[in-house]
Amino acid sequence: MRIRTPNLKILSLHTILILLAIIVLFPFIWLIIASLKSQADFFSGMFVPPGDGLFGLGWDKLTLDNYKNLFELGFGNALINSVFYASASALFATLISAATGYVLAKSRFRGRSFITLIVLGALIIPPTLLIAPSYELLYSLGLLDSIWGLLLPTFAPAFGVFLFRQAVSQSVPDELIEAARIDGCSELTIFLVIVLPLVRPMIGAFMLITFLGMWNNFISPQIILQSESKQPLSVAIAQLRGVYRTDYGLLMAATVVSVAPVAALFLLLQKQFISGLTSGAVKG
Amino acid sequence: MSKQRVVFAWAALAPFLLLFTIFMVYPLIQSAFLSANQTYGPGTRTFVGFDNFTNLAEDPLFWKSIGNTILYAMGSLFIQLPLAFGLALALNSKKLRGRSFYRLIFFSPQLMGLVFVSILGALAFEKRAGLVNRGLAWITSNPALLEIDWLQSNIMATLILISLWLYVGFNMIYFLAALQNVDQSLIEAAEIDGAGAWGKLIHVIFPAVRPVATFVVLLSMIGSLQLFELPFVLLDGSGGPNNKGLTIVMYLYQNGFEIGDLGYASAIGWALAFMLIGLALIQIRMVRREELAK
Numbered sequence: 001m002r003i004r005t006p007n008l009k010i011l012s013l014h015t016i017l018i019l020l021a022i023i024v025l026f027p028f029i030w031l032i033i034a035s036l037k038s039q040a041d042f043f044s045g046m047f048v049p050p051g052d053g054l055f056g057l058g059w060d061k062l063t064l065d066n067y068k069n070l071f072e073l074g075f076g077n078a079l080i081n082s083v084f085y086a087s088a089s090a091l092f093a094t095l096i097s098a099a100t101g102y103v104l105a106k107s108r109f110r111g112r113s114f115i116t117l118i119v120l121g122a123l124i125i126p127p128t129l130l131i132a133p134s135y136e137l138l139y140s141l142g143l144l145d146s147i148w149g150l151l152l153p154t155f156a157p158a159f160g161v162f163l164f165r166q167a168v169s170q171s172v173p174d175e176l177i178e179a180a181r182i183d184g185c186s187e188l189t190i191f192l193v194i195v196l197p198l199v200r201p202m203i204g205a206f207m208l209i210t211f212l213g214m215w216n217n218f219i220s221p222q223i224i225l226q227s228e229s230k231q232p233l234s235v236a237i238a239q240l241r242g243v244y245r246t247d248y249g250l251l252m253a254a255t256v257v258s259v260a261p262v263a264a265l266f267l268l269l270q271k272q273f274i275s276g277l278t279s280g281a282v283k284g
Numbered sequence: 285m286s287k288q289r290v291v292f293a294w295a296a297l298a299p300f301l302l303l304f305t306i307f308m309v310y311p312l313i314q315s316a317f318l319s320a321n322q323t324y325g326p327g328t329r330t331f332v333g334f335d336n337f338t339n340l341a342e343d344p345l346f347w348k349s350i351g352n353t354i355l356y357a358m359g360s361l362f363i364q365l366p367l368a369f370g371l372a373l374a375l376n377s378k379k380l381r382g383r384s385f386y387r388l389i390f391f392s393p394q395l396m397g398l399v400f401v402s403i404l405g406a407l408a409f410e411k412r413a414g415l416v417n418r419g420l421a422w423i424t425s426n427p428a429l430l431e432i433d434w435l436q437s438n439i440m441a442t443l444i445l446i447s448l449w450l451y452v453g454f455n456m457i458y459f460l461a462a463l464q465n466v467d468q469s470l471i472e473a474a475e476i477d478g479a480g481a482w483g484k485l486i487h488v489i490f491p492a493v494r495p496v497a498t499f500v501v502l503l504s505m506i507g508s509l510q511l512f513e514l515p516f517v518l519l520d521g522s523g524g525p526n527n528k529g530l531t532i533v534m535y536l537y538q539n540g541f542e543i544g545d546l547g548y549a550s551a552i553g554w555a556l557a558f559m560l561i562g563l564a565l566i567q568i569r570m571v572r573r574e575e576l577a578k
Contacts (some may be wrong), residue, residue, distance in 0.1 A: 010379055017374060021389045024449065027408055028392070030415045046418050100300040107293040115297070122308055124564065128510050128533050129557045132540045132549040133311035133318050139326035156303035187292035216397025218513050223541060234399040238517055241403060248413055255403050263395040 035252035036062040042248055066253035075254060077229060078236035082215055083261070085150065085232055090211040092155040094203055101164025102195050106177065116165070122158035135223055145226045154214060160206055167202040168195065208269055215262050233258040319550040326546060336551035346552065348527055349535040352440065356531070357508035359444035360451065365504060368452045369497075372459035373489075387460070390453030398450075402517035405446040409434035409518075435518055439529035443514055451507075455500055462496035463489070495571065502567045506560055512537065532556050 033047045041049040041061050051058020104116050134153065135144075143149030172195055180190045196203065218234040225231055231239070237254050244250050319336055321329040340346050371390060375383050393401065408415040412430050421429040434442040466489055474488050512533040515524070521542075523530030532552065540549030 010377075013374055013377070013380060014382075017371075017386050020371070021386060024389055024393065024453070026419075027404055027415060027449070030408070031404055042413065046415070046422065096300050096303070099296040103293045103296045107289065109290060109293055115301070118309075119304075122304075124561060125308075125312060126506075126510060126553075126557050126560050128512075128536065129315055129550075129553040130308070130311045131536065132546040132553060133314040134307065135540070136314065136318065136323075136326045136546055137307070137311055144326075152303060153307035156300045156307065158304070158308065161300065187288055191292075191296070212397070216399065218397075218399040218516075219537070234397065237403055238399060241406065241517070242520065246413075248407055248410075251403060251407060255400050255407075258400050259396050262397070266395055 031252050031255060033062075035066055035249060035256050036064065037249055038063055038065060039247065039249055066249040067257070069250055070253045070257065073240070074228075075233075075236060075240070075257065078231055078233045079257060079261075081230060082232040082234070082258075085147070085221075086211045086214040088151055089154045089214040090207040092151075093157050093160055093210045094207045096155055097157060097160030097206065098164045098196060098199065098203065099191065100161045101166075102168045102172075102191060104161065105165045105168040106172070106174070119158045119161050119165075123162060131219065131223065138224060144224060145230065147225075147230060149224045150221055153220075154210070157210070160210070163202060163206060164199065167199040172198045204269065208266070211265070212262060315550045315553060318547050319554050321547040323544065323546045325544040329547070332547065336548050337555075339548070340551050340555060345523075345527060345530065346532075346535060346555075349523075349530045349532045352527075352529065353509055353511060353531045355440055356443055356447070356511055357505055359440075360447060360504050360508050361501065363444065364448050364452055365455060365497075365500065367448070368455035368500075369459050369493075371452065371456045372463055373485075375456070375460055376463040387453075387457070390456055392453065393450045394454050396450075398513040399517060401446065401450055402514050405442070405514065406435065406518050409442050409446075411435075436525050437528075439515065439519065439524045442518065443511070443529065446514060447508075451504070455504065458496055458500045459493065462493040466492040494574070498567055498571055502564060505563055509556065509560060509563075 030047065034042065037049065038061070041058075044050060045057075048057040048059060049061050051061055053059040100119075104112060104119070138144050138146075138149040141149070143152075176194060176198075177190055180194055185193070215232075216234060217232075218238070221232050221235045222238070225235065228236075228239075233254075237251075237258055240254055241251055318329070320331060320333055322332045322336070323329055374380070375386055396404070407413070409417075411417060411433060414434070416434065417430045417432050420432070421427050432438070470488050470492070471484055474484050479487065510533055511531045515529045515531055516534055516537070519529050521538075523534065523538075533556070536549045536552040536556070539552065540546050
């Protein structure tokens with residue numbers, strides 16, 4: 001049967017979409033509320049346990065105990081590690097990619113097309129292929145269980161070079177660079193003062209991609225880092241589940257702590273990206 | 285080029301070239317050598333020639349992991365992508381209010397990394413305690429549903445459901461972008477010709493979003509074939525009962541880092557790489573053929 005009234009059609013569409021939205025959001029709501037429930041209250045009510053507060057719910061039964069326990073178990077250390085790894089990776093990967101992308105886009109020298117070809121070729125290599133040989137390499141370099149073993153390989157991403165090469169070709173005019181050279185700017189000044197500001201939207205986007213990628217990376221730190229003191233959230237949380245399997249509130253608090261910072265960062269920067277893309281783009 | 289420019293160019297390239305050679309090119313070459321060796325932990329190679337590959341061809345667990353991984357990939361292909369496309373169609377209708385609100389909500393699971401989604405999934409699909417069984421029991425008023433064993437016996441269904449939650453909104457964004465680029469005059473022309481909603485969909489919208497759809501299918505297949513974190517966390521690193529949840533990358537991990545045979549792990553890595561590259565080539569050919577047909 002086809003519904004002919006447009007209003008009814010839109011209304012039924014809304015009904016379906018709202019239902020789906022609820023399904024998508026339920027796990028988040030459950031996660032946050034259950035992280036605030038004590039182990040004793042976990043099974044009383046699916047969300048806030050019943051009680052005599054507002055809406056007949058026991059709001060006073062909610063507690064931050066899970067979070068306190070979590071940080072007493074040293075989870076704060078994993079949080080600091082994740083912030084450090086993700087920031088270091090984002091900063092250096094972006095800087096190195098931008099410099100390399102700029103040179104490959106604008107300089108004419110022997111070997112340029114060969115390097116470009118290899119960078120493009122590297123894009124089709126699945127990262128899973130490199131897991132075993134990289135482990136062996138880090139072993140022979142003495143970089144297992146070292147933060148350098150985790151970080152250094154992330155500083156030279158072929159994907160980043162590809163993106164910045166595109167961005168520089170599109171938004172940095174040759175004339176601008178030539179003019180700066182005639183004005184006597186050094187090559188380094190041209191890169192830092194002229195090129196980087198012009199590709200600012202890409203810098204923001206790529207830093208965010210790399211930050212999130214490192215924050216969520218599990219297999220590399222799982223393989224490379226052995227000391228508990230060096231583990232990021234991704235590895236620490238998986239181990240927490242191994243030990244405190246049925247302490248649901250604790251695991252949920254750990255998930256909230258692991259996800260909230262990046263979710264906030266994304267929502268915060270989403271606006272800056274849009275304004276950066278629309279207003280910050282200087283036309284050459 | 286002036287001397288200063290040449291010096292700057294190589295100085296700017298140096299960090300990348302150095303790190304890229306050490307951590308990308310060298311391991312790539314080594315993975316080929318490694319796949320012809322057997323190891324007991326790193327730095328203990330014994331040359332075995334093509335044995336790893338012939339063993340792999342006869343390894344029932346390897347084939348099982350391929351079967352499981354393909355099953356999962358088919359789940360995304362036939363359940364997740366059509367749903368993502370349907371959502372994009374719904375959100376593309378101009379008369380619908382609150383489109384950006386819906387878009388943000390459907391996309392929001394992407395804010396969680398895969399490991400953290402795995403932990404949440406493991407909790408949500410837990411017997412008795414989990415959101416899913418409690419929700420089902422509550423809706424149907426049937427407490428027996430509290431006992432559904434998602435994590436062990438029904439692991440593949442669980443993996444597909446979690447990835448549905450995680451990726452539908454992500455793929456929807458691509459489809460939505462493609463739909464917004466469909467030429468409105470073509471749709472109007474089809475309407476004048478008397479095409480119904482179905483006719484417009486098949487004759488105008490499908491052909492127009494095809495290039496993006498091809499890209500999304502490729503991306504989703506490449507991601508699906510490398511599935512690791514989700515089953516690894518849900519099954520605590522094992523393959524689950526009867527290895528029902530063993531994926532290719534999990535099998536690679538088990539061989540390389542639990543058994544310690546980096547050679548066999550590399551052979552699995554190459555088998556997977558050939559599958560992925562083959563898939564990409566098929567897709568590229570399909571796109572080319574379509575372009576030639578036009």
